[in-house]
Amino acid sequence: MDESHDQAPLSDESPRGPGQRPATSPPAPTRLPLDRIAAALRRERTRAGLSLSELAKRAGIAKSTLSQLEAAHGKPGLETMWALSVALDVPPSVLLDPPRTAVHVIRAGQGPAVPSEVADYAATLLSASPPGARRDLYFLQVEPGSPRDSDAHQSGTTEHLIVAAGRVLAGPTEDPVELAPGDYLSYPGDAPHTCRALEPGTTCVLVMQHT
Incomplete structure (x- = not known):
C-alpha cells in the first residue's frame, strides 16, 4: 500500500529559498486496525482455550475492557496489548501485524501507532519476524x-x-x-x-x- 504525502500550500508570505522544498503538513495518524486486533484476540484466546474472564484475569485488565477490544471497540494502549500478549504467550506482533502484500510501504507517521498509557511514547510495528527467519x-x-x-x-x-x-x-x-x-x-x-x-x-x- 503506497500512500502519498499531502503538501500544504504555501502562503504568499512563506519564505522559500532556491531549491527549498515547500513546507508539508504532518501526516495524519493512522487509526489502529481494531477489527484485525479483535479478530486476532478472539483467535488466540480460542487457541489458548481461555474464557474472557480468565484471559482478562491473567492480563490484569477488566473483563469489560477485553470484551470491548474483541468487539473492535475502545482504544487499546501499549501496556494493555503487551499484557494480553504475555497472557496469551504470543509476541505482540501476532495481535498487531496486519496482512501484507509482497511490496509494502509505510510512510513516516502513517503506521498504526499504539500509544503508551503512562508516557509520551508510541510504538509502531513495521514488520514481524516470521517463525524460523x-x-x-x-x-x-x-x-x-x-x-x-x-x-x-x-x-x-x-x-x-x-x-x-x-x-x-x-x-x-x-x-x-x-x-x-x-x-x-x-x-x-x-x-x-x-x-x-x-x-x-x-x-x-x-x-x-x-x-
Whole structure:
C-alpha cells in the first residue's frame, strides 16, 4: 500500500529559498486496525482455550475492557496489548501485524501507532519476524549517481528498508518506490531490486530477512 504525502500550500508570505522544498503538513495518524486486533484476540484466546474472564484475569485488565477490544471497540494502549500478549504467550506482533502484500510501504507517521498509557511514547510495528527467519541489519550510505541494482538473492529473502535521511528510489526493479525520511518499505529480495539516492547524504537502515 503506497500512500502519498499531502503538501500544504504555501502562503504568499512563506519564505522559500532556491531549491527549498515547500513546507508539508504532518501526516495524519493512522487509526489502529481494531477489527484485525479483535479478530486476532478472539483467535488466540480460542487457541489458548481461555474464557474472557480468565484471559482478562491473567492480563490484569477488566473483563469489560477485553470484551470491548474483541468487539473492535475502545482504544487499546501499549501496556494493555503487551499484557494480553504475555497472557496469551504470543509476541505482540501476532495481535498487531496486519496482512501484507509482497511490496509494502509505510510512510513516516502513517503506521498504526499504539500509544503508551503512562508516557509520551508510541510504538509502531513495521514488520514481524516470521517463525524460523534470520535477519541481518545494515546501515546504508547512498549518494546520487548510478543505482545499486541487485540480482535476486536466495529464495525466501525479504528486504526491509527505512530511510533515515535524504530520499531514495528503491524496491523491485520494475516498480521502485520513492521514499523520504521515516518511510518504510518491504519488498521481495529474491527478485531483482534496486536502490538509488535522490539526494546527497542519503542514509538508510536495511534489514535482510532470510528463511
